[in-house]
Every structure is written in C-alpha cells, then in structure tokens.
Amino acid sequence: xxxxxxxxxxxxxxxxxxxxxxxxxxxxxxxxxxxxxxxxxxxxxxxxxxxxxxxxxxxxxxxxxxxxxxxxxxxxxxxxxxxxxxxxxxxxxxxxxxxxxxxxxxxxxxxxxxxxxxxxxxxxxxxxxxxxxxxxxxxxxxxxxxxxxxxxxxxxxxxxxxxxxxxxxxxxxxxxxxxxxxxxxxxxxxxxxxxxxxxxxxxxxxxxxxxxxxxxxxxxxxxxxxxxxxxxxxxxxxxxxxxxxxxxxxxxxxxxxxxxxxxxxxxxxxxxxxxxxxxxxxxxxxxxxxxxxxxxxxx
Numbered sequence: 347x348x349x350x351x352x353x354x355x356x357x358x359x360x361x362x363x364x365x366x367x368x369x370x371x372x373x374x375x376x377x378x379x380x381x382x383x384x385x386x387x388x389x390x391x392x393x394x395x396x397x398x399x400x401x402x403x404x405x406x407x408x409x410x411x412x413x414x415x416x417x418x419x420x421x422x423x424x425x426x427x428x429x430x431x432x433x434x435x436x437x438x439x440x441x442x443x444x445x446x447x448x449x450x451x452x453x454x455x456x457x458x459x460x461x462x463x464x465x466x467x468x469x470x471x472x473x474x475x476x477x478x479x480x481x482x483x484x485x486x487x488x489x490x491x492x493x494x495x496x497x498x499x500x501x502x503x504x505x506x507x508x509x510x511x512x513x514x515x516x517x518x519x520x521x522x523x524x525x526x527x528x529x530x531x532x533x534x535x536x537x538x539x540x541x542x543x544x545x546x547x548x549x550x551x552x553x554x555x556x557x558x559x560x561x562x563x564x565x566x567x568x569x570x571x572x573x574x575x576x577x578x579x580x581x582x583x584x585x586x587x588x589x590x591x592x593x594x595x596x597x598x599x600x601x602x603x604x605x606x607x608x609x610x611x612x613x614x615x616x617x618x619x620x621x622x623x624x625x626x627x628x629x630x631x632x633x634x635x636x637x638x639x640x641x642x643x644x645x
Contacts, residue, residue, distance in 0.1 A: 371409070376583055381403065385400070385622075385623075386400040387605045397640065398644045401418070427447050429450075429452055442454055465481055475497060488507070503522065514536050517533045529545065576590070586608060588607055588608070607622060
C-alpha cells in the first residue's frame with residue numbers, strides 16, 4: 347500500500363522471490379485489455395467521509411504492462427510512473443521510472459537478465475548504490491537460492507529453497523542487518539502459496555499464518571493475536587474489481603480498513619467495474635463510520 351515507503355523498507359523486506367506482475371494474465375485479464383485502474387479509499391474521522399488515498403493506473407499493450415502510474419497521499423502527495431520494456435520473448439528486461447506523468451523524464455530503475463529463459467539477475471538502483479539479486483536453479487528449473495548484495499559486495503540477504511514437490515516447498519531467508527545482527531524468516535508454501543511464516547529478528551519473534559480463496563488471493567493473515575482479513579469481488583475474467591482489506595498501518599500504528607474499486611477498459615472500448623466508491627458494497631461490511639459519503643481531491 348505505501349509505495350512512498352518502499353525504499354526505506356526494501357532492505358528489511360521479508361518477502362522471498364517474486365517477479366514483477368507485468369502480464370495481463372498476472373491480473374487474470376485477457377490480452378485485449380487496455381487499462382486496469384484502481385482507486386483506494388480510506389475513512390477520515392475528522393472529515394467524516396471516505397477519501398481517495400491512492401490512484402493506480404496500469405496501461406497495457408498486447409497483453410503486457412507498458413505503464414504503471416501511482417499517485418498517493420499517504421505522507422503527502424507522491425507520484426511515480428514506471429515504464430516497462432521487453433525482449434522478443436516478451437520477457438521483462440527493464441523498468442524505468444519518472445515522477446511526472448504529463449512530461450516524464452525517465453531514469454533507469456531495474457534491469458533483468460536471463461539465461462536459457464530463466465531470470466538469473468536483477469540489477470536495481472537505490473540512491474547512489476546499485477543492488478543485485480542473483481538466482482540459481484536446479485535441474486528441473488526450480489529456484490534454489492537467491493542472494494541480494496550491494497555493488498560493494500556487501501551481502502544484504504540470502505534465501506534458500508527446499509522442495510517436497512514442484513509446488514510445495516520451504517524457504518529460509520537471512521537478512522543481514524549489521525555485523526552482529528540478522529533477521530531469520532522461515533516460510534512454508536503449498537501450491538505456491540505461503541501458508542505460514544516465522545520471523546525471528548532482534549526486535550521480536552512472530553509467527554504468521556495465511557489463508558486464500560479459490561483464486562489464490564489472500565483472505566486472512568493471522569499473527570497469533572490479530573486477524574487481518576480481505577474480501578474480493580471478481581469480474582468476468584477473474585480480475586478483482588472490488589475489495590475490502592484490513593491492514594496494519596505502519597504510520598498510524600493501528601488497524602485500518604481500505605476499499606479498492608477498479609475499472610477495466612478493453613481495446614474495443616468496453617468497460618467493466620468502476621473506480622467510484624461503492625456505498626452499497628462498503629455498507630455490506632457494517633463499518634463503524636458516520637457516513638459512507640466520499641470525496642476525491644487527489645489530482
């Protein structure tokens with residue numbers, strides 16, 4: 347949710363390997379999709395209304411994501427535009443970023459390298475540092491290890507994979523915080539979905555469990571104390587067009603409910619869904635709010 351916090355959180359991220367979602371099929375959309383736009387709403391107690399806290403605009407060409415634009419208001423107005431480039435095999439090879447949607451000045455952000463059709467290296471720029479992630483595979487083409495390191499060879503993290511079958515495996519991640527401290531993350535995956543995770547770092551030890559719906563979208567995160575639930579409404583192709591997500595807000599140090607509404611536009615001009623706040627959908631969750639009115643002042 348908090349795109350503007352991404353760089354800060356990058357080095358302590360506990361997520362294991364995942365590629366960018368850049369194909370229409372990654373969103374359960376067909377190749378003739380033109381755009382997939384999502385507005386995220388949050389309730390403001392002082393305002394007494396829901397307001398748009400983020401706009402996410404995705405533009406596709408021939409079934410591949412070409413532009414990804416985010417405008418949010420988490421810590422003040424923030425915008426980011428990404429442009430995606432591909433090789434002849436429709437593999438993602440680079441991402442460039444800009445801040446201005448109307449007159450973008452792009453600069454390199456990420457480069458992707460392949461051998462024998464497999465992603466073997468990602469190169470990313472963070473400030474004045476270049477960060478690399480290397481991937482190695484077994485004879486079946488399954489990822490065995492990933493290593494993230496800076497251009498000065500300082501290792502930031504490693505992840506080892508152990509398989510019981512192609513879709514069932516465990517991962518052990520080590521995040522090197524400094525010379526004397528590290529974070530350990532052990533996760534279990536079934537059918538390529540993370541069902542449990544144990545985080546052991548200098549601050550705390552926390553165990554998480556996860557549940558999913560039949561489309562593979564997460565519906566519940568439980569840390570032993572708090573349930574964070576998610577609900578979805580799907581369109582005709584299986585893409586999410588409405589959702590309600592309960593998440594922990596790192597800025598407010600509290601649990602916050604977000605509503606997301608999406609509009610899909612196809613190449614022939616037909617549309618599905620809407621970006622407008624759906625009062626009836628929100629009311630179905632019996633939210634403790636004064637009003638289901640909304641305002642969009644994020645321009």
